[in-house]
Amino acid sequence: MNNTQSKKYDFSAYEPKREYLVAALQDVQDSEGYISEDAVKQLSEYFGISRSDIYSVVSFYAQFKFKKPGRHIIKVCKGTACHVRGSGSLLAALEERLGIKEGETTPDGLVSLERVACLGACALAPAIVVNEKVYGRVTLAQLQKILEGLK
Amino acid sequence: MSKLEDLRAAAEKQWAEFSSNEKPRVMVGAATCGLASGAGAVIEEFKAQLQKAGLAGKVELVETGCIGLCYAEPLVEIRSANSPSVLYSKVSPKDVEKMVKEHLIGGEPVKEKAIAVMADEEYKGIAPFRQHPMIALQKRVVLRNCGVIDPTSFSHYLARGGYKGLERALSMSQDEVIDDVKLSGIRGRGGAGFPTGVKWSFAKASQNDVKYVICNADEGDPGAFMDRAVLEGDPHSVIEGLMIAGYAIGAKYGYIYARAEYPLAIARLKNAIAQAEEAGILKNKDGFYFEIKIKKGAGAFVCGEETSLMASIEGVRAMPRPKPPFPANSGLFKKPTNINNVETLAAVSSILREGGAEYAKLGTEKSKGTKTFSLAGKIERTGLIEVEIGTPLRDIIEKIGGGCADGKKFKAVQTGGPSGGCLTAEHMDVPVDYETLGALGAIIGSGGMVVMNEDSCMVEVAKFFLGFTGNESCGKCIPCRMGTQHALRILEKITSGEGELEDIERLKKICMTMKQSSLCGLGQTAPNPILSTLRYFEDEYLAHIKDKKCPAHVCPKLVHFSIDPEKCVGCTMCSRSCPTGAAHGAPKQKHSIDPEKCISCSACYQACKFGAVQRD
Known part of the structure; x- marks a missing residue:
């Protein structure tokens, strides 16, 4: 970690009560894409909860990441409907073309590849999400186009 | 709620205008399914084409919820005075110009895109919506507003009888409300199927000055999206149901715990809560006071278990705890708490509006509604x-x-x-x-x-589910934490062609242990996909174990792909469809598959039009 300048987080939207910890973490996750050491430290001070306790919460939920993600995030749905409709091939193709495994980010920091349990877009399986946009009935050909569009 | 009466009168006028054909209108299904199929581009094209035709401002463009025909998305309904309203399916931006010209201006439906006419009679060869095969056998109570109203419009909900269930509930005693729900026979729609009225009576009986009601909108089952559609298409029905539950058990505070993966549902809920507050329904200081907070889930399937969900709201790791004490006595923040699922609460709004006896007419003797x-x-x-x-x-x-x-x-x-x-x-x-x-x-x-x-391998399906539950197991109790891992390893062994006959007994033993001794529903039910596939598809297990074959040609290690040079014409379809570059060859030359690179995804098999790709 070579954070040269540390950022001051503002949690004042929340009362410093434990029940708002997850919401505050979600704000950090949304704005930065991950939960940094620095964020945990400041959350710990604000909420009066030990850092190890906050880590226990962060590590439990799938939504929170410890590493800075790429500029674009591709999420491949691995729900049942997507699975039986071939999302495994989509994930394999993405891993092959991006040269990374699921959960990783390309070395140039361009793309992160994730899998998600279910997007609820089962009727349009297989589905993927690229930067919050849901694509349904994704084919390998379409995947190539989507990848080419990422800069 | 006299203010509500005034609002309703105005709302009914608005609704009458909205549902009439007099004012031309284009309605685009813009729930997640619609948007994922390209409804966004269709909306933009309609804006542009209406502008071009000089109809901007004269034709209203409305985004509606999900009517349920997801396969046919993007769906567009066009209303105009010169013909009955027509529903179009699989609309792409290039169809829009024609629809504007022919239907909106010319009054002539674009037949090749029409799926149904929203009228009782057939119109120019287009069948009525009610007779559409996907619709005809349905009975819509929970989904009655989905895709029909504008989900961001409070007036639409109100005009369709919205909040009448709450008004009726508030005119009754708490026990009368609970009795009406018992009479309806509804059981929890989240999965466990516990009778809702009975659940409420426990929380009502619990004495405390602070109680909570929670709506579980953390729809985590992969392959299910009913709750998402209700939240996106009719958010007020869930708020109304939650308020009725709150009144019945004596709770002033409600939580809606919604999946973070459902951003549109959360946005629609927030909008609906703000509308209900403004109308004096929520946070009403003169009558039944009730307030609702939304909590965004952070991605944990185990939150389907009520004690986990409450732990998550409290801001700790979402792990279940043993029961008793039951949430009705000691739940969220150790206060009496009642949890119901989205669909249950949406149904409760209808039950209170129409009466429990009416709902009980639907369904079977023991399973109502x-x-x-x-x-x-x-x-x-x-x-x-x-x-x-x-x-x-x-x-x-x-x-x-x-x-x-x-x-x-x-x-x-x-x-x-x-x-x-x-x-x-x-x-x-x-x-x-x-x-x-x-x-x-x-x-x-x-x-x-x-x-x-026939292309699905049931052993692989069981493996898929165990992979999922193993991933989502919170790790608190040993039967679930270890059981899912061991069962998964055995299934991996079988699908890799290394299974032994004894593995079937081993699997059964692990399954029974998990069922009997896991702490919560996740671990108790996780073995079901194995037990069920063993019960009906044991032959598929045996084919993997004894013959080292996957009958459905799915399991990568048991299926091999090759190209028959006799049949290959070098069209390159296989190499272009191959995700890993295993299928290769120059155009017009015989192709081949590199077994080292092949992941057995079947893409080439499906792509080849000449039957040259062989699998065994």
């Missing part, structure tokens, strides 16, 4: 449906869903997600109700139905 199901997987018409409980499986799969996709042979339907089991072709005529499905080793669950055909 209606149930929503999401149809997905290898079925012709995917989407969201609602039928009377007790409807034969055949009606759901064949008549409503149109049978298996691509003319393939039906093998099984998996119900209830990772906690459920499967039904096979021999069960086509059984009624879908709690008792029947339970006896067959499947469950209604939250309502996910994923259809499998």
Whole structure:
């Protein structure tokens, strides 16, 4: 970690009560894409909860990441409907073309590849999400186009 | 609520205007399914074309919720004074200009895109919506507003009888409300199927000055999206149901715990809560005071278990705890708490509006009412449906869903997600109700139905579910934490062709241990997909173990792809479809497959038009 300048987080939207910890973490996750050491430290001070306790919460939920993600995030749905409709091939193709495994980010920091349990877009399986946009009935050909569009 | 009466009078006027054909209107289905199919581009094109035709401002463009015909998205309904309203399917931006010119201006429906006419009679060869095969057998109670109203409009909800259930509840005593819900016979639609009225009576009986009601909108079953559609398409119905539950048990505070993966649902809920506050329904200081907070889930399937969900709201790791004490006595923040699922609460609004006796007329002797199901997987018409409980499986799969996709042979339907089991072709005529499905080793669950055909390997499906539950196990109790891992390892062994006959007994033993001794529902039901596939498809297990074959040609280590040089014409379809570069060759030259690179995904097999790709 070579954070040269540390950022001051503002949690004042929340009362410093434990029940708002997850919401505050979600704000950090949304704005930065991950939960940094620095964020945990400041959350710990604000909420009066030990850092190890906050880590226990962060590590439990799938939504929170410890590493800075790429500029674009591709999420491949691995729900049942997507699975039986071939999302495994989509994930394999993405891993092959991006040269990374699921959960990783390309070395140039361009793309992160994730899998998600279910997007609820089962009727349009297989589905993927690229930067919050849901694509349904994704084919390998379409995947190539989507990848080419990422800069 | 005299203010509500005034609002309703105005709302009814608005609704009458909205539902009449006098003012031309274009309605685009813009729930998640619609948007994922490209509804956004269709909306933009309509804006542009209406502008071009000089109709901007004269024709209203409305975004609606999900009507359930997801396979046909993007769906567009066009209303104009010169013809009955017509529903169009699979609309792409290039169809829009024609629709504006021919239908909106010329009054002539674009027949080739029309799926139904929103009228009682056929119109110019277009069949009425009510007779559409996916709609005809449905009974819509929970989904009655979905895709019909503008989900961001409070007036639409109000005009369609919205908040009448709450008004009726508030005119009754708490016990009378609970009795009415008991009379309706509704059981929890989240999966466990516990009678809702009985659950409420426990929380009501608990004495405390602070109580909570929680709406579980953390729809985590992969393959299910009923709750998402209700939240996106009719958010007020859930708020109304939550308020009725709050009144009945004596709670002033409600939480809606919603999945973070459902951003549109959360946005629609927030909008609806703000509207209800403004109308004086929520945070009403003169009558029944009730306030609602939304909590965004952070991605943990175990939150389907109520004690985990409450732990998550409290801001700790979402791990379940032993019961008793039950939430009705000591729940959220150690206060009496009642948790219901989205669909249950949406149904409660209707039950209180129409009366419990009316709802009890639907369904079977023991399973009352209606149930929503999401149809997905290898079925012709995917989407969201609602039928009377007790409807034969055949009606759901064949008549409503149109049978298996691509003319393939039906093998099984998996119900209830990772906690459920499967039904096979021999069960086509059984009624879908709690008792029947339970006896067959499947469950209604939250309502996910994923259809499998001859190309689905049931051992691999079981492995998929165990991979999921193993990942989502919170790790607190040993039977679930270790059981899912061990079972998964055995299934991996079998699907890799290294299984032994003894593995079947080992699996059964692990399953029974998990069922009997896991702490919560996740671990207790996680073995169901294994037990159910073993019960109906043991032959597939044996084929993997004894013959080292995957009959469905799915398991990568047991299926090999090659190209028959006699049949290959060098069209490059296989190499272009191959995700890993295993299928290769120059144009017009014989192609081949590099077994080192091949991941057995079948893409080349499906792409080849000459039958040259062989699999064994």
